[in-house]
Amino acid sequence: MDYEPVIGLEVHVQLKTASKMFCGCTTEFGGPPNSHTCPVCLGFPGVLPVLNKRALFSAIRAALAVDCKVSKEVKFHRKNYFYPDLPKDYQISQYDEPLSENGKIDVLADGKTRTIRVKRVHMEEDAGKLIHEEGENSSLVDFNRSGMPLLEIVSEPDINSPEEAYQYLTKLKLLLRYLDVSDCDMEKGSLRCDANISIRKKGDTGLGTKAEVKNMNSFKGVKSALEYEIERQVKCAEAGERIVMETRLWDPARCVTVSMRSKEEAHDYRYFPEPDLVPFALDPSVVESERKGLPELPEAKKARFIGTFGLPEYDADVLVQEKDNADYFEACLEYYDKPKIISNWLMGDVAAFLNSKGIPITELKMRPQGLAGLLREIDSGKISGKMAKDIVLEMCESGKDAAAIISEKGLSQISDTSELEKFADQAIAENAKTVEDFMKGKDSALMFLVGQVMKKTRGKANPAMVNEVLRKRLAAKK
Amino acid sequence: MENLYTLTAHELLGLLDKRSVRPEDIIESVCSRAAAVDGKVKGYVNIDKAGALSSVPGAPSGKLRGIPVAVKDNICVEGELTTCASKILRGFRPPYNATVIEKLKAEGAVVLGRANMDEFAFGSSCENSAYFPTLNPWDTSRIPGGSSGGSAAVVAADEAVMALGSDTGGSIRQPAALCGVVGMKPTYGRVSRYGLIAFASSLDQIGPLTKDVRDAALLLGAIAGYDEKDSTSVNLPVPDYLQCLTGDVKGMKIGIPKEYFVDGMDKEVDAAVREAVALLKAKGAQVSEVSLPHTEYAVAVYYILATAEASSNLARFDGVQYGHRCENPGNMLDMYERTRGEGFGAEAKRRIILGTYVLSSGYYDAYYLKAQKVRTLIKNDFDKVFGAGFDCILTPTSPTPAFKVGERSSDPLSMYLSDIFTISVNLAGVPAISLPCGFTKSGLPIGMQLIGDFFEEGKLFRAAHAYESHTDWHKRSPKL
Numbered sequence: 027m028d029y030e031p032v033i034g035l036e037v038h039v040q041l042k043t044a045s046k047m048f049c050g051c052t053t054e055f056g057g058p059p060n061s062h063t064c065p066v067c068l069g070f071p072g073v074l075p076v077l078n079k080r081a082l083f084s085a086i087r088a089a090l091a092v093d094c095k096v097s098k099e100v101k102f103h104r105k106n107y108f109y110p111d112l113p114k115d116y117q118i119s120q121y122d123e124p125l126s127e128n129g130k131i132d133v134l135a136d137g138k139t140r141t142i143r144v145k146r147v148h149m150e151e152d153a154g155k156l157i158h159e160e161g162e163n164s165s166l167v168d169f170n171r172s173g174m175p176l177l178e179i180v181s182e183p184d185i186n187s188p189e190e191a192y193q194y195l196t197k198l199k200l201l202l203r204y205l206d207v208s209d210c211d212m213e214k215g216s217l218r219c220d221a222n223i224s225i226r227k228k229g230d231t232g233l234g235t236k237a238e239v240k241n242m243n244s245f246k247g248v249k250s251a252l253e254y255e256i257e258r259q260v261k262c263a264e265a266g267e268r269i270v271m272e273t274r275l276w277d278p279a280r281c282v283t284v285s286m287r288s289k290e291e292a293h294d295y296r297y298f299p300e301p302d303l304v305p306f307a308l309d310p311s312v313v314e315s316e317r318k319g320l321p322e323l324p325e326a327k328k329a330r331f332i333g334t335f336g337l338p339e340y341d342a343d344v345l346v347q348e349k350d351n352a353d354y355f356e357a358c359l360e361y362y363d364k365p366k367i368i369s370n371w372l373m374g375d376v377a378a379f380l381n382s383k384g385i386p387i388t389e390l391k392m393r394p395q396g397l398a399g400l401l402r403e404i405d406s407g408k409i410s411g412k413m414a415k416d417i418v419l420e421m422c423e424s425g426k427d428a429a430a431i432i433s434e435k436g437l438s439q440i441s442d443t444s445e446l447e448k449f450a451d452q453a454i455a456e457n458a459k460t461v462e463d464f465m466k467g468k469d470s471a472l473m474f475l476v477g478q479v480m481k482k483t484r485g486k487a488n489p490a491m492v493n494e495v496l497r498k499r500l501a502a503k504k
Numbered sequence: 505m506e507n508l509y510t511l512t513a514h515e516l517l518g519l520l521d522k523r524s525v526r527p528e529d530i531i532e533s534v535c536s537r538a539a540a541v542d543g544k545v546k547g548y549v550n551i552d553k554a555g556a557l558s559s560v561p562g563a564p565s566g567k568l569r570g571i572p573v574a575v576k577d578n579i580c581v582e583g584e585l586t587t588c589a590s591k592i593l594r595g596f597r598p599p600y601n602a603t604v605i606e607k608l609k610a611e612g613a614v615v616l617g618r619a620n621m622d623e624f625a626f627g628s629s630c631e632n633s634a635y636f637p638t639l640n641p642w643d644t645s646r647i648p649g650g651s652s653g654g655s656a657a658v659v660a661a662d663e664a665v666m667a668l669g670s671d672t673g674g675s676i677r678q679p680a681a682l683c684g685v686v687g688m689k690p691t692y693g694r695v696s697r698y699g700l701i702a703f704a705s706s707l708d709q710i711g712p713l714t715k716d717v718r719d720a721a722l723l724l725g726a727i728a729g730y731d732e733k734d735s736t737s738v739n740l741p742v743p744d745y746l747q748c749l750t751g752d753v754k755g756m757k758i759g760i761p762k763e764y765f766v767d768g769m770d771k772e773v774d775a776a777v778r779e780a781v782a783l784l785k786a787k788g789a790q791v792s793e794v795s796l797p798h799t800e801y802a803v804a805v806y807y808i809l810a811t812a813e814a815s816s817n818l819a820r821f822d823g824v825q826y827g828h829r830c831e832n833p834g835n836m837l838d839m840y841e842r843t844r845g846e847g848f849g850a851e852a853k854r855r856i857i858l859g860t861y862v863l864s865s866g867y868y869d870a871y872y873l874k875a876q877k878v879r880t881l882i883k884n885d886f887d888k889v890f891g892a893g894f895d896c897i898l899t900p901t902s903p904t905p906a907f908k909v910g911e912r913s914s915d916p917l918s919m920y921l922s923d924i925f926t927i928s929v930n931l932a933g934v935p936a937i938s939l940p941c942g943f944t945k946s947g948l949p950i951g952m953q954l955i956g957d958f959f960e961e962g963k964l965f966r967a968a969h970a971y972e973s974h975t976d977w978h979k980r981s982p983k984l
Contacts, residue, residue, distance in 0.1 A: 065600050069820050071593070071701040072580045072602060074734050106816050106863070108840055115819030167824065296863035298872060301705035301813055303735050 028228040029263065031256045032236075033185035033221055034145075035248075037198060039177050039208040040152065040216040041084045047151045047175035048075030048118065055214060059157075059168035067173035069113030074302050081149065081175035084207040085125055086308075086316045088177055089147040091201045091323060094129030096313045101305040102149075106296040110167055111154040119178075121297045124148035131181075131201075132325075135193040142194050143182040152176050171215075177208070183222065183233065188252035195219060195245050200324050204349050212244050219248055224269070225259045234259075234269065239283055241275040251276040255283050327352055335365035344373055350387045354394055361398030371397060375415060379422045391425030392418070400428035407488055408432065440487045446479070446495045449487070453478040454499060464500060472496060508533035509662045510981065513571045513719045516665060520570050527560045527570030530665065531616060534572055538617070538663040541984045546638050547648075547658035549577055550585060551617035559614055566611035567726045573608055574664035576655050577618045578625060579710065580699040581605050584615070588701050589633040590623045592847025593827045602699020603734065604668060604710050604727045611726040619667055620654030624818065625675050625703040626851045627651050628922040631913050634849055639909065640683060641982040642948055646906040649679030649922075655713045656683040660949075661984055666723050667713045672703045673806050674901075674926025676711045677938035681901035681951020684940045684980065686720045686968070687713045689926075691959045692933035693738035695724075696731030702817040704810035705736075707930040716978050717939060717969040721745035724961060740959060748962040753970040754788030756895045756963070758954075763799040764899040764925055776942030776950040777900045784898070784971060794894065796885040801878050802928040803920055808862050808875040809931075815859025821847060854916065883932040890934075890957035896967055897955040899925050901938040905948035929955055937964045940977035949977070 046053055049066035066073045082100065089096050103121035129144035154169035179198065185191050199210040199217065210217040219242055224234035239255055242248045255274070262269050274283040299305070322330070324346040331342035331352075345352050351372065358368045376397070380387060400418055403409050409417065409432060417431050440446060453475050454461055464471040472493070479492045508516065508530050519525045535553040542548055556572055564570035575581060578588045580598035582605075587593040605615065622632035630638040630653025638653045640646040641661035648657040652669030656679035659667050669676040671689035680687025688711045695710045702708060712723035725746065730739040760781060765774065785791045823829035823843030830846055833839030848856070862871035889897060903924060912919040929936040934955055941952040956964040972978055 065598075068825065070598065070600075070826070071586075071588075071596070071820070072598065072699040073600075074698050074736075076733060076735055104816050106819060108819065108822060110822070110824045110836065113820065113825065115822055116816050294865045296816070296860065296865070296868075298812060298816070298863055298868070301736075302702075 029225045029256075029260050030186060030228050031188075031223060031225050031252070031259075032183045032233060033188075033191055033223050033252060034183035035181045035185065035191060035194060036220045036222070037179045037195070038218045039179070039202060039210055041081050041175040041177055042206065042208050043078055043080045043084060043175055045078055045080075046173040047078050047081050047149070048173055051173065053174055057170055059166070060170060062170040063172065067113070068169055069115075069172075075118060075300075077303060078175060083312075083316060084175075084205075085147065085149045085177050086313055087205045087320060088179075088202060088207050089126035089129065090313075090317050090320060091205055092129040092131055092144045092147065092179070092198070094126035094144060094147050096126045096308065097123055098308055098310075099123060099305055100125065100308050102300040102303045103297045104300050105150075107293050109153070110165065111156050111172070113154065113169060113172055117151060117153065118300055118303070119150035120148035131194060131197050133190055133193045133197055135190040136187060140184075140186075140190065142184045142190070145180045145182050147177060147179050150176050150178060183224075188249040188256070191221065191252055192245055192249045195248060200347065204321055204323055221248065221252060221255075223252060223255050223259070225256060225263060235271050237269070237271070237283075238273045239276055240273060240286070241277075243278065247276060247278055250278075250281060251283060254281060258283065321349075324349075331355075331365075335359070337365055337369055341366070341369040341373065345369060348387070354387050354390075357394035358398050361395050362401050364401070367401055368397070371401070371418065375418050376422065379419065390422060392421040393425070396421055396425070396427050403428050403432065410485075410489065413485070440483050443491070443495060446487060446491055447499065449479045449482050450475075450492070450495045450499050452482065453496070454503075461500065461503070465503075472500075507537070509537040509665075511665070512715045513568065513665050513722055516571060517569065520564070527564055527572075527614065528557055530570065531556050531560070531572050531614065534616065534662075534664060537661075538658070541641075541661050542658075542663055544639065544644050544984055545641050545657050545661045545663065546636050547620055547654040547661065547663060548574070548617045549587070549589060549620045549633075549635050549654065552584075553616075555584075556614050556616040561612055564612040566613075567722060568608065569612035570614070571612070571665055572614045572616035573723070574617045574619045574655060574658050574667040575605070575615055576652050576667070576669050577621050578670060578701040578703075579604060579668060580701065581615055581618075585618065586701070587634075588624045589621045589635055590847065590849065590852065591634045591828055592821045592844070594847075596827050598699070600699065603696035603731045605699065607727050607729070613726070616664065617658070619652070619658055619664075619669070622651035622653065623849045623852050624701070624814070625651040625670060625672055626814075626855055628674070628678055628919055629907075629909075629912065630654060630657075630679070631909065632849055632851045637909060640906045640948075641984055642684065643906065643946075645908055646948070647682070647909055649682035649902070649906065651675040651679075652687070652713060653679045656680050656685055656687065659683070659685045659713050659715060660982060662981065666715070666719050668710055668723075668727070669713050670700055670703075670708055670710050671926075671930065672707045672810060673930050674923040676713060677926050677936060677951070677953060678902050678923060680713055680938040681940075681953075682906040682949065684943075684949030684951070684977065684982075685713055685715060686717055686937065686939045686978065687711065688720050688724060688937040688961070688964070689929060689935060690724060690728060690961055691738075691935040692930075693736055694728050694935070694959065694961065696729070696734040696737045698731055698733040702813075704813040705817065706813060707806075707810055709930075717937075717965060717972045718746070718749060720937065721749060721965045721969075738959075743962050745962055745965050748966045749969040750966060751970050751973045752788070753784055753967050756789045756967055757893055758784060758789045758791045758967070759794030759889050759894040759897045760791060761794050761796045761799070761889075761897055761899060763796050766903070768903070769900065770904040772942075772944045773900050773902070773904060773950050777898070777952050780941040780952050780971060781898060783974060784967070787970060787974060789967070791898075794889045794892075794897065796882075796889065796897075796928065798878065798881045798885050799928055802882055802931060803924055805875045805878045805882065805931060806923075806927045807858065807920060808871050809879065811855045811859030812863050812872050813859070815856045815863065818848075818852065818856055823847075851916070879931050882928050886928075886932045886934055886955070886957075895956070895960070895963045899953045899955065901925060901951035901953040905944050905950055925953060934958055935961045935964060937968050939968045939972060941971070941975070942977060943980070
């Protein structure tokens with residue numbers, strides 16, 4: 027029998043704000059345990075939360091970027107549960123009236139584009155972190171993360187394959203990074219993802235019993251966990267076993283999911299409106315100004331790169347995957363007007379350099395004006411494309427401009443005809459046999475002579491000119 | 505010269521300004537009074553003369569320049585024990601000051617002693633303190649009221665010049681009435697709650713307990729105002745309340761709600777309040793009957809909403825960071841269960857269980873949500889009366905005078921009914937003041953309550969002060 031998976035994703039991202047959601051503590055990553063804390067984010071008796079407006083604005087931007095409808099009122103709830111990393115033993119979150127609802131993300135996977143509906147995007151505060159020391163009979167708590175602003179983005183169960191889930195996450199990350207609202211770094215914990223997954227017979231429209239899978243720490247991990255979980259559920263169904271509603275943990279070392287707790291022991295979170303934060307009306311002009319302030323999003327940018335600059339779809343797609351790369355590309359265009367040439371260099375030698383160093387383009391010493399200068403040197407014939415490959419590496423390393431490197435190293439191409447004629451005559455004199463072959467009509471013999479000239483000039487000769495000069499001198503011999 | 509401890513703050517300010525006394529003299533006088541009588545009253549959980557003397561400002565200035573103030577044990581004072589009279593906060597010293605404490609200090613006041621209370625402000629008799637019950641200075645076989653029983657008792661016994669309390673359902677006004685002092689619950693949002701250890705966040709307000717109305721106006725003026733640390737505080741200017749004390753009620757419209765004069769009310773209380781009404785009428789107030797038709801639901805609504813919020817507010821007392829933690833916990837759950845089992849008293853447990861229940865899935869709509877709707881109806885009742893032009897509403901503060909220690913402690917419901925006249929005010933969010941309006945034949949104080957419209961504390965002070973200036977109930981002192 028054929029089964030299909032039904033997947034919904036719950037993504038938490040840490041919003042990039044200077045201070046925490048309800049107090050003035052820094053959101054900086056790292057720092058000694060409990061150094062980024064105050065009575066408010068430690069949940070001391072008597073303290074009260076005050077909403078960080080920057081977090082609200084970032085959340086609104088994110089909601090708009092995934093096409094959600096932003097609520098007219100901002101209202102928080104308390105989610106009550108006991109856990110030592112939760113200093114108040116309740117989390118300030120949103121419940122029946124989230125910040126925004128009913129959005130969508132278009133995803134290209136397995137060769138087709140599908141729309142995944144976004145159920146809601148809401149704000150909440152993060153908890154601290156428990157540290158379990160090996161062999162210790164107690165645990166420690168680090169509250170640096172406590173009260174960090176989080177965005178929860180919940181999809182509808184519209185995802186039909188692990189690949190689609192992977193693409194959904196990739197797209198979401200791309201959008202949020204474009205908005206500059208989050209780093210979305212799963213390894214640093216600034217993006218976390220839980221998946222709800224069930225299977226059903228192909229053609230059925232109802233939903234099967236779902237399992238919630240947690241503890242995935244990379245996009246690939248999400249994909250692998252979902253692949254494993256689908257297989258497990260299908261085997262279960264085929265063996266006639268009942269699939270139980272439960273929470274399962276992904277074990278990346280063993281590549282399996284393991285049951286953590288059944289939902290029968292699920293929490294009753296006793297949500298109720300947070301009395302310490304009065305609900306307030308969201309001025310439509312605030313939402314409008316956030317909408318107007320949205321940057322050009324990747325889809326639109328890609329279309330423009332294709333339409334305006336005539337880039338192939340592949341190039342445009344690669345360039346918009348990082349907003350900074352796209353910006354760099356456009357900055358180059360201000361100094362040099364051949365988009366496809368720029369794109370070739372960015373996707374080729376420059377990308378290779380960045381990869382080898384593991385740095386973003388924003389940290390590249392070669393600035394757009396520099397790259398453009400190098401490309402103009404090639405066009406003028408002063409250097410060859412091959413020479414440029416070495417020069418660009420040095421520009422990337424040192425940030426020097428192309429002209430300086432060329433003159434420093436005496437790298438400029440020999441384009442002086444009389445000088446080239448000298449080398450050509452030498453080559454002709456030294457290779458009588460080859461000259462003879464050429465005279466007999468063996469055209470390829472010329473390439474050997476070009477090679478000899480290049481050798482003599484240590485690669486500095488302009489190959490096209492060498493070719494021309496040789497032909498002229500040989501013709502004169504006929 | 506009279507003993508300084510018998511004087512009001514405004515009288516003492518006059519002496520301080522004339523340089524005839526120093527702040528240290530007041531502290532000495534009040535502390536020696538406390539040393540003499542607090543063994544009987546037990547109003548303080550802690551009184552720190554040395555600390556108070558050392559914190560007297562060099563050149564006192566501000567509205568309370570050099571005046572010592574007793575503070576209820578649920579208001580955070582930096583570095584000082586603040587325990588809500590609960591074992592679970594044993595040894596807790598907050599790392600910060602409540603906003604009201606910062607304001608008191610800015611106005612030149614000195615914090616002198618922490619007043620006893622019902623644990624976490626859960627109670628109407630001060631018997632639920634983890635330390636000891638506070639007793640009524642007028643009759644030490646009786647309770648002082650609660651939960652700010654310590655604050656009311658130390659003011660009544662002249663062991664404090666003035667005190668701060670907190671009022672969630674009557675916790676300032678009821679003990680003020682039972683101890684024969686003045687107590688005010690300000691409009692919700694008038695005084696910052698930052699640093700008040702929360703009982704029910706949507707109902708709690710800090711307010712003054714004082715020897716007369718002028719002192720209440722003085723103290724509220726010092727602590728009121730917007731605080732950016734409290735999102736529920738309201739950004740409105742604070743009027744000069746002392747300017748409101750004209751001594752005149754002529755033309756003020758006072759409503760008497762028929763629902764507040766109920767069967768089973770103490771006859772002497774009923775009579776004293778009616779006499780007070782007559783006096784105000786004689787002095788030119790326009791008095792007529794009004795109706796607050798949803799009054800009968802107030803106690804039920806309150807015990808759903810207040811306990812729901814309390815169950816969540818008190819979750820943080822889990823043994824992880826501060827306060828009590830059980831010995832040698834076996835695991836996380838064991839730590840929670842034994843820490844909370846050992847740390848909370850019976851009434852705290854009862855309210856946590858009740859609040860947890862009403863928020864539970866399947867019961868939320870029937871209890872919490874329904875109660876919120878009725879709360880709106882109760883607020884609408886007040887809106888209608890004030891919308892019709894009434895300046896204040898006059899009621900008894902408590903249906904009975906102070907009852908005997910132990911009389912109601914085994915019957916929570918009868919204890920909850922002690923607050924039947926004060927609870928609606930918190931649910932609506934409006935301000936109210938309690939002031940002395942007589943004594944029973946056996947010598948127990950009786951209080952009346954004046955309720956005002958939102959942010960109309962000034963009108964309450966005006967009417968209360970006018971009444972007070974024609975009576976001398978507030979001048980009597982208990983014999984200790």
